[in-house]
Amino acid sequence: MARICIYGAGAIGCYLGGRLAAGGVTVDFVGRPGMGEELRRHGLTPTHYDGRDWRVPPEAIAFSTRPDAAASAELILVTVKSGATAQAAAELAGAIRPDAVVISFQNGIGNAQALRTALPGRSVLAGMVPFNVVKRAPGAFHQASEGEPEVEDAPELSPFLADFAQAGFALRRHRDMLPVQWAKLLLNLNNAVNALSGLPLQQELAQRDYRRCLALAQAEALAFLKEAGLRPARLTPLPAGWIPALLRLPDALFARFAGKMLAIDPSARSSMADDLAAGRRTEVDWINGEVVRLAKRLGRKAPVNEHLSFLVRQAESAPRPWSGEALLAQLYEAQARRG
Numbered sequence: 572m573a574r575i576c577i578y579g580a581g582a583i584g585c586y587l588g589g590r591l592a593a594g595g596v597t598v599d600f601v602g603r604p605g606m607g608e609e610l611r612r613h614g615l616t617p618t619h620y621d622g623r624d625w626r627v628p629p630e631a632i633a634f635s636t637r638p639d640a641a642a643s644a645e646l647i648l649v650t651v652k653s654g655a656t657a658q659a660a661a662e663l664a665g666a667i668r669p670d671a672v673v674i675s676f677q678n679g680i681g682n683a684q685a686l687r688t689a690l691p692g693r694s695v696l697a698g699m700v701p702f703n704v705v706k707r708a709p710g711a712f713h714q715a716s717e718g719e720p721e722v723e724d725a726p727e728l729s730p731f732l733a734d735f736a737q738a739g740f741a742l743r744r745h746r747d748m749l750p751v752q753w754a755k756l757l758l759n760l761n762n763a764v765n766a767l768s769g770l771p772l773q774q775e776l777a778q779r780d781y782r783r784c785l786a787l788a789q790a791e792a793l794a795f796l797k798e799a800g801l802r803p804a805r806l807t808p809l810p811a812g813w814i815p816a817l818l819r820l821p822d823a824l825f826a827r828f829a830g831k832m833l834a835i836d837p838s839a840r841s842s843m844a845d846d847l848a849a850g851r852r853t854e855v856d857w858i859n860g861e862v863v864r865l866a867k868r869l870g871r872k873a874p875v876n877e878h879l880s881f882l883v884r885q886a887e888s889a890p891r892p893w894s895g896e897a898l899l900a901q902l903y904e905a906q907a908r909r910g
């Protein structure tokens with residue numbers, strides 16, 4: 572079994588690391604003092620919506636707040652938010668083995684590249700977590716929606732496949748992660764809408780006006796992806812290009828044809844909503860901001876994603892819930908101003 576380090580023990584890190592540790596892998600967690608205290612008192616209890624659960628008692632958890640705890644790891648899973656990648660990369664550069672393999676299990680497009688730049692000579696692979704993790708209680712991290720971790724395929728990954736398999740993960744491997752990352756980013760455009768709504772995902776997505784906001788953001792991004800020759804991978808039963816039309820359906824039809832999108836733990840919120848609730852800086856610049864940058868490279872503007880970014884940044888200092896109707900009106904206005 573390999574020695575794996577979780578760099579950034581939060582929702583995703585504790586869930587992935589908890590399952591790997593329960594599967595018998597030696598896991599070193601690196602995170603903040605508060606999480607260290609929580610795991611020392613409560614241990615880790617990862618659970619899955621299909622009813623499976625795992626347990627890692629406090630005495631079996633190796634937790635540190637110091638980067639040098641990553642020094643012996645053969646594989647490092649980076650699970651910090653995008654705004655913390657540069658700092659984490661600088662810390663890892665001074666700590667890890669020259670032959671260590673690094674996987675970025677983060678949203679957005681550029682995190683793996685940022686790690687590669689800061690870790691020359693190291694093998695850095697892009698990863699993607701398609702499911703939502705809800706913290707239900709101290710040390711209790713729940714996989715609230717479906718999917719398995721996805722990762723860039725490379726020969727350096729081979730020594731670790733058995734560890735993931737033993738933990739019950741059916742890792743999905745891809746030669747090219749860019750289409751997967753863009754497809755995930757299209758889904759993550761809902762993070763801003765969800766965070767601004769102040770509602771759990773299930774309640775937000777059940778309302779047509781919020782879905783229309785998401786449809787506007789996705790349609791804008793899809794047009795630029797097409798122009799740039801980037802074809803998003805298919806992560807959902809329908810191709811990415813069909814989802815805006817599905818989102819615009821009236822509530823009853825949406826529930827009938829897209830029931831799967833609503834089949835999510837009633838308490839689950841997007842990771843951006845978690846950030847707003849905790850008063851942390853969000854990843855909006857790495858999600859909607861990525862669409863704005865793509866548009867700029869094409870000599871165009873992305874008013875919907877630009878305005879969503881503006882509203883989320885505003886909410887970072889002065890949170891307020893937006894109704895679907897009011898948010899939609901804002902996005903139409905932003906489009907009209909730029910039209």
Ligand SMILES: NC(=O)C1=CN([C@@H]2O[C@H](COP(=O)(O)OP(=O)(O)OC[C@H]3O[C@@H](n4cnc5c(N)ncnc54)[C@H](OP(=O)(O)O)[C@@H]3O)[C@@H](O)[C@H]2O)C=CC1
Nearest residue numbers: 579580581582583602650651655677678700702703704842
């Ligand atoms: N939560 C979810 O359901 C999903 C999240 N994702 C993606 O996964 C990634 C991780 O998200 P999530 O788990 O929610 O994030 P969290 O904020 O829950 O966890 C990250 C943790 O890492 C800590 N951290 C940051 N920098 C360092 C550092 N240098 N050393 C040690 N600890 C550090 C953070 O502390 P602090 O806050 O104090 O900086 C925080 O406790 C993001 O890119 C997110 O978009 C993807 C799918 C679903």
Ligand SMILES: CC(C)(CO)C(=O)C(=O)O
Nearest residue numbers: 701702703840841842843
């Ligand atoms: C799984 C999903 C799409 C849930 O909203 C997510 O990636 C996030 O919250 O950041």
